[in-house]
Amino acid sequence: MAVLEIKDLHVSVQTDQGALPILRGVDLRVASGETHAIMGPNGSGKSTLAYTIAGHPKYHVESGSITLDGQDVLAMTTDERARAGLFLAMQYPVEIPGVTVTNFLRTAKTAIDGEAPAIRGWTKEVRESMEKLRMDSSFAQRNVNEGFSGGEKKRHEILQLELLKPQFAILDETDSGLDVDALRVVADGVNRVKENTGLGVMLITHYTRILRYIRPDFVHVFVDGRIAEEGGPELADRLEDEGYDRFVHAANVS
Amino acid sequence: MSAASSQTAPAVIDTSATPTLKHDHGTVPVQTRSERFKSYDPEAFPAVTGREVEWKFTPVDRIRHFFTGELDGSRYPFEQQIDGAAVIEWIDRDDSRIGRAGIPEEPASANAWASFQEALLVTVTGEAVRLHLDRNQLGDTPRAAHTVIHAEENSRGIVLLENSGPAQLDENVEIILDPGAQLTVVTVHEWDDDALHVASHFARLGHGASLKHVAVSLGGSLVRVNPSVHLASEGSEIEAFGVYFADAGQHLEHQVFINHDAPHTRSRVTYKGALQGTDARSVWIGDVLIQQTATGTDSYEENRNLLLTDGTRSDSVPNLEIETGDIAGAGHASASGRFDDEQLFYLESRGIPEEEARRLVVRGFLSDIIQKIGSPELEQRLEDAIELELRGEGASK
Numbered sequence: 073m074a075v076l077e078i079k080d081l082h083v084s085v086q087t088d089q090g091a092l093p094i095l096r097g098v099d100l101r102v103a104s105g106e107t108h109a110i111m112g113p114n115g116s117g118k119s120t121l122a123y124t125i126a127g128h129p130k131y132h133v134e135s136g137s138i139t140l141d142g143q144d145v146l147a148m149t150t151d152e153r154a155r156a157g158l159f160l161a162m163q164y165p166v167e168i169p170g171v172t173v174t175n176f177l178r179t180a181k182t183a184i185d186g187e188a189p190a191i192r193g194w195t196k197e198v199r200e201s202m203e204k205l206r207m208d209s210s211f212a213q214r215n216v217n218e219g220f221s222g223g224e225k226k227r228h229e230i231l232q233l234e235l236l237k238p239q240f241a242i243l244d245e246t247d248s249g250l251d252v253d254a255l256r257v258v259a260d261g262v263n264r265v266k267e268n269t270g271l272g273v274m275l276i277t278h279y280t281r282i283l284r285y286i287r288p289d290f291v292h293v294f295v296d297g298r299i300a301e302e303g304g305p306e307l308a309d310r311l312e313d314e315g316y317d318r319f320v321h322a323a324n325v326s
Numbered sequence: 327m328s329a330a331s332s333q334t335a336p337a338v339i340d341t342s343a344t345p346t347l348k349h350d351h352g353t354v355p356v357q358t359r360s361e362r363f364k365s366y367d368p369e370a371f372p373a374v375t376g377r378e379v380e381w382k383f384t385p386v387d388r389i390r391h392f393f394t395g396e397l398d399g400s401r402y403p404f405e406q407q408i409d410g411a412a413v414i415e416w417i418d419r420d421d422s423r424i425g426r427a428g429i430p431e432e433p434a435s436a437n438a439w440a441s442f443q444e445a446l447l448v449t450v451t452g453e454a455v456r457l458h459l460d461r462n463q464l465g466d467t468p469r470a471a472h473t474v475i476h477a478e479e480n481s482r483g484i485v486l487l488e489n490s491g492p493a494q495l496d497e498n499v500e501i502i503l504d505p506g507a508q509l510t511v512v513t514v515h516e517w518d519d520d521a522l523h524v525a526s527h528f529a530r531l532g533h534g535a536s537l538k539h540v541a542v543s544l545g546g547s548l549v550r551v552n553p554s555v556h557l558a559s560e561g562s563e564i565e566a567f568g569v570y571f572a573d574a575g576q577h578l579e580h581q582v583f584i585n586h587d588a589p590h591t592r593s594r595v596t597y598k599g600a601l602q603g604t605d606a607r608s609v610w611i612g613d614v615l616i617q618q619t620a621t622g623t624d625s626y627e628e629n630r631n632l633l634l635t636d637g638t639r640s641d642s643v644p645n646l647e648i649e650t651g652d653i654a655g656a657g658h659a660s661a662s663g664r665f666d667d668e669q670l671f672y673l674e675s676r677g678i679p680e681e682e683a684r685r686l687v688v689r690g691f692l693s694d695i696i697q698k699i700g701s702p703e704l705e706q707r708l709e710d711a712i713e714l715e716l717r718g719e720g721a722s723k
Binding site: 126150153155168170 | 667668669673677683687691
């Protein structure tokens with residue numbers, strides 16, 4: 073069983089006015105098979121946490137640690153983190169002109185596994201996963217994210233999750249911009265991968281809607297760069313009724 | 327769109343640590359491309375100073391012998407392969423089939439015209455012609471060449487001009503499409519590292535004719551290929567594509583001129599390039615002229631450059647001149663920039679190492695154009711050549 077552990081993490085971004093602190097001491101422990109919902113108002117630092125774990129160069133770690141089974145994640149480059157078993161499903165996946173989905177998936181799979189997948193089995197795996205995510209087969213020949221609708225981009229992210237088989241996935245607002253049907257397809261995909269691989273999930277979301285389809289084991293409420301409250305699934309239900317006002321208010325006073 | 331408007335939008339990206347050239351954008355007088363001086367006589371042109379609009383981005387001192395020097399205009403060896411109804415033959419310089427597509431607008435072109443002894447005539451008559459002409463033994467002597475590619479009425483085909491090996495070549499290429507002809511002309515430059523090549527392509531299109539012109543420039547010290555396309559008859563159409571990869575010290579230049587001179591003509595110009603290494607240079611100038619005669623025309627031109635390292639420099643200048651109020655569309659786009667870091671991050675976050683991610687992005691960027699050639703074998707070969715360039719093992723480095 074693998075463990076992703078974040079300890080007293082402080083992260084800033086560089087702005088014209090100097091370094092702006094965003095995360096102010098985050099502690100979080102996610103084990104295989106667990107689903108942690110990271111909730112909180114806009115600007116609370118949820119996405120910063122996601123991109124910092126993945127290694128985006130924009131975010132500067134001031135102090136603290138991230139380890140994967142004791143290995144120092146912060147010492148790894150972005151691609152090394154992915155090969156170590158971390159996956160970030162992005163809120164705004166970027167377009168890569170001239171690179172087809174087929175080529176991209178095979179290149180990524182080869183990089184992750186350290187060897188090219190056997191052609192026949194791989195082609196079948198890709199096709200089946202696309203069918204389950206209700207993606208038309210023509211997708212494979214399109215360029216990565218080019219001209220994809222919002223829902224198509226999110227399905228494509230989950231397709232990669234299913235094919236690359238990471239140990240931990242961070243889903244950054246995967247629910248945003250999805251209608252109910254698409255949300256269900258995407259959630260089913262995540263649940264399927266969890267069941268098949270024992271994936272650990274950090275589910276970052278502003279809304280509780282997706283938690284009806286992907287049940288969290290733990291809920292963490294992010295406010296002003298740190299975790300303000302933690303609990304079980306019942307905390308999400310409370311947030312649904314009360315919103316974030318209580319936490320935001322408390323943070324402002326302190 | 328008002329009549330007789332003119333737009334100039336220069337775009338320069340310079341990643342050199344110490345730029346040596348100064349630019350004075352905004353003080354260049356707007357001139358009408360159609361009124362540029364033309365002559366077959368190199369002596370009729372004033373001496374090139376390097377400040378002229380058509381030379382200001384070119385290191386003219388490296389090719390000065392092309393302007394006034396002696397050029398070997400004799401026959402040269404080439405390899406050919408023809409499928410379908412087409413003929414390749416040498417013709418005398420006074421043959422009436424020469425000089426139907428255009429007149430030189432600068433002295434290198436005029437000097438080549440004055441110096442060639444025989445022209446190579448390519449005549450396409452069939453409907454599924456595939457013709458391949460390979461020049462790879464031109465040698466180091468400065469030489470002039472003249473080629474005429476003539477597609478007869480309603481003929482169809484693809485003409486591949488492949489160039490490699492050593493060269494000091496100053497040449498003109500005429501491309502004549504009779505009514506209804508549909509021709510693809512691909513010119514590929516994979517010259518040796520120290521090769522110099524200056525070419526003017528003159529195309530003239532008849533009623534309803536359609537030309538696809540593709541310039542691929544990868545190898546050579548200085549390669550300057552300027553296609554001029556005269557859409558002289560109603561309903562004629564040009565698609566002009568270009569792809570280039572400049573390495574350290576390489577100068578690759580393409581000046582495209584589309585002359586809309588008849589109603590309902592259409593043009594699409596798309597050039598894409600990548601630059602890598604110290605003093606890798608590219609120049610693209612895209613002139614589009616829509617004359618009063620050219621009502622209901624539709625045109626769009628675009629140039630994009632990817633600057634892969636420091637020390638590279640790309641000049642990109644689209645010019646659009648419109649002399650009629652009645653057009654269906656006219657537009658241009660030019661963008662030169664560094665790598666998109668978000669693209670790299672996306673690929674790296676999927677486990678793809680940085681170097682491979684860069685190659686994937688560049689290959690994708692350039693493949694866009696390569697895939698339009700219409701010859702799977704050549705497309706594959708060029709993809710491989712670009713792969714070598716990206717690994718720093720290209721034909722010229």
